[in-house]
Each structure stands twice: as structure tokens, then as C-alpha cells.
Amino acid sequence: MRLSELLDLPVFNGASLVAGNQGIEREVNTVNMMDAPDIIHFLKKNELLVTTAFHFKDDLHSLLHLIKEMEKQDCSGLGIKTKRFLDQIPDEAVSLANELQLPLLELPIQTSLGDIVNKSLSHILDIRTNELHNAMQTHQQFTNHIMSGQGINKILESLSSLIHLPVVLLNHHLRPAVNNFNQPSIFEHLETLITSGHHLHFSKTTISTFSLLNETRDTITLFPVYSHKQYSYLCILGFIPLSDRSTFLTVEQATNVIAFELMKENALKQNRRRIENEFFTNFINGSFSTNEEIISRGKEFGLLNEQRYVCAVGKLDITEKNISFMQYQSEQELIYDKIESELQLFHQKIHLFTTDHSYILLMQLKGGWKDIEQPFFSLLETLQTKIAIHCQEELSFGISNYAQQLIHIPISYKEATDALYYGNMSGKKKFIEIYQPKEVPEILRMVPYEHLIKFYSDTFQAFANDPNKDHQILLQTLSVYLETHCHLAETAKRLYVHRNTVIYRLEKCEEIIGRSLKEADETLRLRLAFRIKALIQGNSTLDHKSKEMKSSNI
Incomplete structure (x- = not known):
């Protein structure tokens, strides 16, 4: 309780505040009586000290020292009974108490210090007991709210x-x-x-x-x-x-x-998060046997099949950190919570999953991608900034094309991870990369080189076995024909030959291959084979130049 409230007790009738009026609202937790000169060593915070001043009747210096030490210990105040050993409180003590804003009380001679201590402590104890009783009632009230749901x-x-x-x-x-x-x-x-x-x-x-x-x-x-x-x-x-x-x-x-x-x-949240992540992992790994099962399970997590989605996959940039597994788990949890907190502020629904140390954001696409592209990018940039500030980590994102339905999400997930992979391969840090469909040469370079050689050899083996020495001319004609989208007049124009010559050569190609050039699968196979031929010749040229450079260096 405050000192001002304590002084309202009847036991303090006749007492007066002679100094330190600014500290009248100090807290009082206990009241003590000075019965020894070494009381300084036993002072407590928020303690009101009362004394007859017997030890200071001829020692003003000790009284001033006591007042200074009481202020240092953040005591509540000092009460001195006058007209017994001190006729009045010294002016120096009053001045110092005012300077330190420490309440200095003058207690009347008829008041017993024992009564002051006992009745004050009894009153403080009653207040504490009442506070404790109220606290217990309040705790029970709050607990009942929880127990009743x-x-x-x-x-x-x-x-x-x-x-x-x-x-x-x-x-x-x-x-x-x-x-x-x-x-x-x-x-x-x-x-x-x-x-x-x-x-x-x-x-x-x-x-x-x-x-x-x-x-x-x-x-x-x-x-x-x-x-x-x-x-x-x-x-x-x-x-x-x-x-x-x-x-x-x-x-x-x-x-x-x-x-x-x-x-x-x-x-409960952690358990639900585990179930959600298990579902998503099984989903993208193709563990469900039918689309109906995917659609049914997806509904449990608010995922609708007749809904378009954009997938973003985030991953921390690789850094060398010497931390324990528990520290790593704690960091991952902090990052997840930070992402989840930011997603709740976004104006469109975004589902969050984790798998393979990645953070997957599935955004429901209500309108066109162009309408949401900039806000979505701003969200991802905000996530990168927050993770950098709070976790000292750099987070990068790969973004997919949108999936027309829920069952197409595994494809979008693969596109997002591919975008993330190529961003990392290019040496970028803290980036946001959108998936771009690969050109044919890029796709072919992803196929093992020996498989390309075999495909090329198998496709043109019939020409190699043909005794006709003009098969290079036939292949050239076939290549130009396919490049011009099977247009005879344009092929003849580019080769500077008659249209009938082109027809004759193409018929010879069909005889050697044994299949019609009007079949879409066959023309696609031949187109790929010619593309592979260009890659093989390009690699051979590079290998030849490399050998020449090594020879010159030697």
C-alpha cells in the first residue's frame, strides 16, 4: 500500500510530514523499528522505519548518513519520535530529506512505536490477505471460462x-x-x-x-x-x-x-500441422491411388478441386552454421510462425505446408494472375525482409505457373522447385524466380548425353545402312522440309531446286525410313533427332577446340 494510505490509520494521529512530501505515494510493504545503530545493514526496499532517535541525539552525521542510505535502498520513509531524545528534527535532516524526496515523519511522544509497527503490519497483512483472496477468486473465474470452453x-x-x-x-x-x-x-x-x-x-x-x-x-x-x-x-x-x-x-x-x-x-496446432504436411508430401509424391481420394482428402484442409492455385516454394539459402539439431528445429519453427503470421494479413487465402526443408505457399487464384502478381511479390519480399531481421537468414522463392485444378498441384510444385533450382544455379541470393517453360535445346541438355547419342543413331541408322551415296542430300532436304513446317514450295525455294525434285527426295526418305512423313509421331521424332544432331556437332566442335588449346599450351 502507499504511504499516504498508511498515514490515514488512527495509530498515526498526531504525526506530521515534515519533509519529502514528493515521496508520499511511495509503496510500503513493511514497517520496522530501529533498535540498534547498525540498522543500515538491514534496510529493505519499501520499508518504513520508525525510531526514538536515541542513537542520533548527539550524532547528527549518523542521522544524515541513515537518510542517504534509506534513499539508496528505496525505503518508504523515516518516522522519528520527538520530545524524548530529540526536541525537534534537525533542519539539516529536513533539508536533506526534501532534497532526496524521502518522506520524513515527526511522531508524537504519546504514540507507542510498538503500536505503530504492530497495527501497521496488521493492516498491511489484511490488505495482502484480501489481495490473495481476490487473486484466487479471479484465477478460478478465468479457469472456469477455459473449462467451459x-x-x-x-x-x-x-x-x-x-x-x-x-x-x-x-x-x-x-x-x-x-x-x-x-x-x-x-x-x-x-x-x-x-x-x-x-x-x-x-x-x-x-x-x-x-x-x-x-x-x-x-x-x-x-x-x-x-x-x-x-x-x-x-x-x-x-x-x-x-x-x-x-x-x-x-x-x-x-x-x-x-x-x-x-x-x-x-x-493441437502442431498435430494438425503434422497431418497437413503428411498429406501434402504424399500428394506431391503420388502416393494417392485416385483423383477422387486426392479431392476428398484435400477438402479436409480447405483445398477445393475446382479452384486455381499458384504454388511458391521457399527455401533458405545454404549457409554454413554450426548449430545443434534442437537449435535448428527451433529456428525452423520460428520461420514457419513468422511466415504464417504474415500470410494471415494477406487478402487472399494462402495455404502453408512444409516438406523437405521447404516452405510451400499455395495461393488460391480468384481472378487473373496479373491482378495478384504484384501484391503476391510484395508479400514474398516482406517475408524475405522479416526472416532476415528476425532469423538472420536469407530466403528465396520459386513460383510456378498456376494449376487449373487441385489435382494439377504436383506439376506446379515441380515448376516452383525447378525455378528455385535454376535461381540457385545462377548464383543468386534472396531471389524470387518465376518458372519459365524451357526451350527445346534446354530440355535436351537435361537428358544424359549417351541417351541423346543413342536416340540420334537409332533414328538415322536406316540412312547409314542405305547403299545410296546421296543420303546426305536426302537428309538435308528432309531437314529443310521439317523446318518449313512441311511446306513443299518453301522447301524447293530454299534448296534452289524444282518442287518435283523435293517430292522425289522425300519419297526416297520414306522408302528408307519405312514410314510416312505424314505421321505426326514420325515427324516429331525426326525433328528431335535433327535438334540432337546440332547439339552433338556443337559439343564435338567444343571438344576439338579444347584439345587444340591444350596442345598449344603444351
């Missing part, structure tokens, strides 16, 4: 009603964790404000009070709520003085009950 929102409503101040629960990203507050703009810059170092006194583990840099200069008080290895915060919109023990105890009961409820919710 009313949840955290009901606790926040009850707490707000009890302390007459708005209350909101913030997650560890300092954003509203439940939808019980209709002014989210107050917290828009809170995370940035604190993490950027503007509030150097902010601590995750202790109560913090400060003003926001908004138009109304709102004062908020944060109470840490520790659960599942991280802190949430019970945010009170208003200033709570440290002397208001009743309010502090009420809020502490709320934080205790909320902490247990958050632990329960986190356990």
Missing part, C-alpha cells in the same frame, strides 16, 4: 471488465493473436518500433510500459505470457502504476491461465 476471448473480456481498461493478447510477433480488438492499427508499427531499438528498455521477460508513436500517444503495458518456448504478451491499453498491486495480481492470474490454454492450443 469459452476460450481466451472470454478471459480477455472478463479481465478488461475487472481492470476497466481495454485488453488484447499479442503473439510473439507483437500482433493481435485473437480477434477481440477492433483497432489493429495501433499495433501496425509496434513490432518495428521495438525491434529497431527505439525502445531499449523493452524486455521479453519483464513487464514493460511505453507510449506508441501515434497521434494519440497511446500508453500500453505489456505482460509477458510464456508458453511453448516463446513469449506472447497480454497488452493493456493504459498505464498501470506499480503501486496498484490489485490490478497486477489480477493480470498475473490471467497470464497464468492463458499460458496453459496457449500450450494446449499449440499442441
